Amino acid sequence: RAKSLGKNRVSVYDLEMNRLSEARFSLEQRLRLALDRGELVLHYQPQAELSSGRIIGMEALIRWNAPGASGLVPPVEFIPVAEECGLIVPIGQWVLGEACRQNKAWYDLGQRWTVSVNVSAAQLMRSGFPEEVRAVLEQTGLPPELLILEITETAAVRDLEHTRRMLLDLAQLGVSISLDDFGTGYSSLGLIRQLPVKTIKIDRSFVQEMTDEGGNGAIAEALITLALSFGMGTVAEGVETEEQRERLARSRCAAIQGYLLSRPVPAQTITKKFAGGE
Numbered sequence: 001r002a003k004s005l006g007k008n009r010v011s012v013y014d015l016e017m018n019r020l021s022e023a024r025f026s027l028e029q030r031l032r033l034a035l036d037r038g039e040l041v042l043h044y045q046p047q048a049e050l051s052s053g054r055i056i057g058m059e060a061l062i063r064w065n066a067p068g069a070s071g072l073v074p075p076v077e078f079i080p081v082a083e084e085c086g087l088i089v090p091i092g093q094w095v096l097g098e099a100c101r102q103n104k105a106w107y108d109l110g111q112r113w114t115v116s117v118n119v120s121a122a123q124l125m126r127s128g129f130p131e132e133v134r135a136v137l138e139q140t141g142l143p144p145e146l147l148i149l150e151i152t153e154t155a156a157v158r159d160l161e162h163t164r165r166m167l168l169d170l171a172q173l174g175v176s177i178s179l180d181d182f183g184t185g186y187s188s189l190g191l192i193r194q195l196p197v198k199t200i201k202i203d204r205s206f207v208q209e210m211t212d213e214g215g216n217g218a219i220a221e222a223l224i225t226l227a228l229s230f231g232m233g234t235v236a237e238g239v240e241t242e243e244q245r246e247r248l249a250r251s252r253c254a255a256i257q258g259y260l261l262s263r264p265v266p267a268q269t270i271t272k273k274f275a276g277g278e
C-alpha cells in the first residue's frame with residue numbers, strides 16, 4: 001500500500017514538473033520572440049538632487065508589452081527567467097543601446113542627465129562587456145560620463161577579482177558604476193570598498209523604515225554616512241513621501257528617486273514633463 005502511494009506521488013510530481021517546465025519553456029520562447037518583435041520597452045524614472053531639487057538623471061526600467069497580457073509585464077516576471085536561460089545577454093544589449101540612444105536624444109534637447117542602466121551578473125561576467133559598452137557609446141554618441149551602470153552588490157562580489165578588473169575597464173571609458181539595492185546583500189564592506197564604485201543606491205526598504213511606525217531609519221542613515229566616508233555619492237530609492245525626503249535631506253543623502261517625484265513612465269512622458277519638448 002505504501003509502495004503504490006509512493007508511486008502515485010511520483011507520477012503526480014512528474015506531471016506537475018512537466019507542467020511547470022512547459023510553462024517555463026513557453027515563457028522562454030515568447031521572450032525570445034519578444035526581443036525580435038520589439039515588444040520590450042523602457043520606462044524612465046527621474047532622480048533629483050536633494051539640495052536643489054534639480055533633475056539629474058533617469059533610471060531605465062524594462063517592461064514587456066506581451067501580446068494578450070493585460071498591461072505591461074513587470075521585470076520581476078521575466079528578468080529572472082531571462083537570467084536563467086541566457087536571454088539576459090541579448091536583452092541587456094538591447095536595453096543598453098536603447099537607453100543610450102534615448103539619453104542622447106535628451107542631450108540633444110539640451111539636457112545633461114545621466115541614464116542609469118541595470119546590469120545583470122551574467123552580463124558582467126562576459127569578458128567582452130566593456131568593449132560592448134564602448135561600442136554603444138560610440139554608435140549613439142552619448143558622452144560616457146552620462147552613462148551609469150547599476151550592479152547589485154551580490155553580482156559584484158560573486159567573482160570579486162573579475163568584477164574589479166571589469167569595473168576598472170569601464171571606469172577607464174568614463175562610465176560610472178552604481179551599487180544597486182545597497183545593504184540588502186551580505187557582502188563585506190571591506191570588499192565593496194575595493195571596487196571603483198561612484199554611488200550607492202540606498203534600498204527602498206531602508207527608506208521606508210525612516211517613516212514606518214516602529215522603524216527609526218537608523219540603517220539608511222548609517223549607509224549614507226558610510227558612503228560619505230568612502231567618498232561615494234548616494235541615491236535613495238523608493239522615496240514616496242515628503243517626510244522621507246526631509247529625513248534624507250537631513251541625513252545628507254545626495255539624491256532621491258521614487259514615486260514622490262514620478263513613477264517610471266515612457267520616454268515621451270519624460271520629454272514632455274521634464275525636458276520641455278514634444
Ligand code: C2E
Nearest residue numbers: 061062074075076079095118119120238239240258259264
Ligand atoms: P531596481 O533597479 O532596484 O529598480 C527600482 C524598482 O523600484 C523599480 O521596479 C521601480 O519601479 C520601483 N520603484 C521606484 N520608486 C518606487 C517607489 O517610490 N515605491 C515603490 N513601491 N517602488 C518604486 P521595477 O521597474 O518593477 O523593476 C524591478 C527590478 O527589475 C529592478 O529593481 C531591477 O533589478 C530589475 N530590472 C528592471 N529593468 C531591468 C533591466 O533593464 N535589466 C535588468 N537586468 N534588470 C532590470
Ligand code: MG
Nearest residue numbers: 059118150180
Ligand atoms: Mg536599479
Ligand code: MG
Nearest residue numbers: 180181201237
Ligand atoms: Mg534598486
Ligand code: MG
Nearest residue numbers: 181203204237
Ligand atoms: Mg531596490
